[in-house]
Amino acid sequence: MNKLFVYRNLSPEKSNKDLLNHLNGTWEKGFIWGKLYVDVLDVIPKRLGVRFDHNHEKIKGYLFSSKELKNYWNKLDILEGEAYECIKVTVFIDDGKKDIKANIYVLK
Known part of the structure; x- marks a missing residue:
């Protein structure tokens, strides 16, 4: 998979943007359907996360596409930590x- 939907710190204008900006790739605005939660585990103070759900709200973010992601998933897994898991979702563009299939990190 060479696509990742980001909705928070990995977005192009957010604090961890440099973790993806060094990869060759493209960004597109998009959204998924889900519910935004505050991390109930309090692993890091008030980490935000999404739970995927077609019946909730539109979560705006960015679709990052890069062939270099295939070598980067382990680093992203470590960054996101144990409170998150990587799943496949449909991202809506335009x-x-x-609609495009992509990975996303969501709260477990």
Whole structure:
């Protein structure tokens, strides 16, 4: 998989953007359907996370596409930590006119 949907710290304008910006790739605005939660485990003070759910709210973020991601998943798994898991979701681009399968880190 060479696509990752980000909705918080890994987004291009957020604090951890440099973790992906050094990879050759492209960014597109998009959204998924889900529910945004505060991490109930309090692993790190008030980490935000998404739980995937078609019946909730539109979570805006970015789709990052890069062939270099295939060699980077282990680093992302370590960064996200034990409170998150990587799953596949449908990301909607162009106001929902186009949908793309991508990975996303969500709360367990």
